[in-house]
Amino acid sequence: xxxxxxxxxxxxxxxxxxxxxxxxxxxxxxxxxxxxxxxxxxxxxxxxxxxxxxxxxxxxxxxxxxxxxxxxxxxxxxxxxxxxxxxxxxxxxxxxxxxxxxxxxxxxxxxxx
Amino acid sequence: xxxxxxxxxxxxxxxxxxxxxxxxxxxxxxxxxxxxxxxxxxxxxxxxxxxxxxxxxxxxxxxxxxxxxxxxxxxxxxxxxxxxxxxxxxxxxxxxxxxxxxxxxxxxxxxxxxxxxxxxxxxxxxxxxxxxxxxxxxxxxxxxxxxxxxxxxxxxxxxxxxxxxxxxxxxxxxxxxxxxxxxxxxxxxxxxxxxxxxxxxxxxxxxxxxxxxxxxxxxxxxxxxxxxxxxxxxxxxxxxxxxxxxxxxxxxxxxxxxxxxxxxxxxxxxxxxxxxxxxxxxxxxxxxxxxxxxxxxxxxxxxxxxxxxxxxxxxxxxxxxxxxxxxxxxxxxxxxxxxxxxxxxxxxxxxxxxxxxxxxxxxxxxxxxxxxxxxxxxxxxxxxxxxxxxxxxxxxxxxxxxxxxxxxxxxxxxxxxxxxxxxxxxxxxxxxxxxxxxxxxxxxxxxxxxxxxxxxxxxxxxxxxxxxxxxxxxxxxxxxxxxxxxxxxxxxxxxxxxxxxxxxxxxxxxxxxxxxxxxxxxxxxxxxxxxxxxxxxxxx
Numbered sequence: 001x002x003x004x005x006x007x008x009x010x011x012x013x014x015x016x017x018x019x020x021x022x023x024x025x026x027x028x029x030x031x032x033x034x035x036x037x038x039x040x041x042x043x044x045x046x047x048x049x050x051x052x053x054x055x056x057x058x059x060x061x062x063x064x065x066x067x068x069x070x071x072x073x074x075x076x077x078x079x080x081x082x083x084x085x086x087x088x089x090x091x092x093x094x095x096x097x098x099x100x101x102x103x104x105x106x107x108x109x110x111x112x113x
Numbered sequence: 114x115x116x117x118x119x120x121x122x123x124x125x126x127x128x129x130x131x132x133x134x135x136x137x138x139x140x141x142x143x144x145x146x147x148x149x150x151x152x153x154x155x156x157x158x159x160x161x162x163x164x165x166x167x168x169x170x171x172x173x174x175x176x177x178x179x180x181x182x183x184x185x186x187x188x189x190x191x192x193x194x195x196x197x198x199x200x201x202x203x204x205x206x207x208x209x210x211x212x213x214x215x216x217x218x219x220x221x222x223x224x225x226x227x228x229x230x231x232x233x234x235x236x237x238x239x240x241x242x243x244x245x246x247x248x249x250x251x252x253x254x255x256x257x258x259x260x261x262x263x264x265x266x267x268x269x270x271x272x273x274x275x276x277x278x279x280x281x282x283x284x285x286x287x288x289x290x291x292x293x294x295x296x297x298x299x300x301x302x303x304x305x306x307x308x309x310x311x312x313x314x315x316x317x318x319x320x321x322x323x324x325x326x327x328x329x330x331x332x333x334x335x336x337x338x339x340x341x342x343x344x345x346x347x348x349x350x351x352x353x354x355x356x357x358x359x360x361x362x363x364x365x366x367x368x369x370x371x372x373x374x375x376x377x378x379x380x381x382x383x384x385x386x387x388x389x390x391x392x393x394x395x396x397x398x399x400x401x402x403x404x405x406x407x408x409x410x411x412x413x414x415x416x417x418x419x420x421x422x423x424x425x426x427x428x429x430x431x432x433x434x435x436x437x438x439x440x441x442x443x444x445x446x447x448x449x450x451x452x453x454x455x456x457x458x459x460x461x462x463x464x465x466x467x468x469x470x471x472x473x474x475x476x477x478x479x480x481x482x483x484x485x486x487x488x489x490x491x492x493x494x495x496x497x498x499x500x501x502x503x504x505x506x507x508x509x510x511x512x513x514x515x516x517x518x519x520x521x522x523x524x525x526x527x528x529x530x531x532x533x534x535x536x537x538x539x540x541x542x543x544x545x546x547x548x549x550x551x552x553x554x555x556x557x558x559x560x561x562x563x564x565x566x567x568x569x570x571x572x573x574x575x576x577x578x579x580x581x582x583x584x585x586x587x588x589x590x591x592x593x594x595x596x597x598x599x600x601x602x603x604x605x606x607x608x609x610x611x612x613x614x615x616x617x618x619x620x621x622x623x624x625x626x627x628x629x630x631x632x633x634x635x636x637x638x639x640x641x642x643x644x645x646x647x648x649x650x651x652x653x
Contacts, residue, residue: 092562093560094628
């Protein structure tokens, strides 16, 4: 298994779990799947990166593109659970300042308006 | 001169020739001021005028191969296009025939003075002008060619060699190929032709054999130019291939006419030259002229389709493709407002090449440096070209556009620094990849920087103030983060070697600097956007 994307409903929030490796090989497919999930313009989206083992530059830009898409239709997106190398790449790249990052789901859910 | 000295002179001559051509090309590139390029641009705009100039050049310099290499140097330096250079080369082919007519002309003394004066000036003057390098390089090149020719002259004086020459009398195909091989070896078709003509006048060779010897030596001359250009790539190589086509087509056609005339008695070249009321030697010199004039006419008429075919075989090299301005051509400077927009497009194009440094880092560890060398040279060339164009624009822009120009100049300066920082960062990644302790960190920072860079490029291309501001924010100071990483590695479970410590330092500070300069560049874009002096965007 290189990448697995699943969704959950959490009190009106669309939670998307990304598991595995989000790299050059998997990123284009992942973007397609993620954009499909946003077709109904869900107002609150939570991206859970806790099960994600690795993210490449292409993967980071997929997450950013999803965030821009949500922002474009007036929704709100939060990212949670980033740890280890994934968290470090987010910090070094400065993407932590472009995304709303939270340590766990409860904090993120509480932060939705 | 004994045989070893002859060979030594020949090899030394070749060595000087190659050093000369390299020096000439390097200094020609430094001479590529926009004003000079425009002058050259004007003088080669009309093909017939360019051909006449080439004929004069050929008659003066007496060496087609040297003219080919001068044109190669000018094309490589971006002074003229291949298309414009071809009429000059064709004219030169005709001009070099003059040597066969006035075989006594000698420029060696002149060359000795040039090499001496230019060489002493280069050594004595603290900041010598590029034209001195051009003179020195050109002089050394001619000197080398002369040494090759001189050593070859000794070969032709050896009795067994003369005997071999007379043996080809009456055997046209053998004579043709022998002349070709000889010309190939001594780099001078004129010398072989003059020798054959002298033998004809002396009654050693008949006029029919001399005819094919002249065809063969010209073909050999073309092939020798091609062989000397084996190291060339891209458009520079196109000129030498054109030269080969010139000779293959002309020699092939004239050889066909020769057999038609010889076998079926159709009055053609031989009949024409022998009907001239001049001495035999001059009649044969006319054959040399006919070869080059006929070839020049054929190639001049069909130069466009032939060049198209050659371009297909030898596409521009990476340096030529990337290193030249794509939008901001010389004529655009005359319309400053448009030129400012085009300069902006050139800068964005420059920026968009930066991720090409990152991609090879994902291949075999340590192999990236070699792969990005050509890219580095090309981008330095492009950066210099943008800088020159902006300098020229400074003399043309209206006062109200000067702020926009200053912003563009600043951005170009920052882009130059960014290029240097990215090169240094990628080099440090390459070094760190060789260490088992540091390679995971090298991969991590590579991915992080690639993401930052990609986001910045996208924001710059889209020219959306909000995205630009966000990208600018994301590239703020990373020194704390980098310090933490360094500490973690230095205090970690494993002990780093001295080299690994240095690599770690280079890697983390390299990334820090690259992101900081990217931050500065994005800051310039934000300023330009806020003041509305940045008009170009993806939607425009």
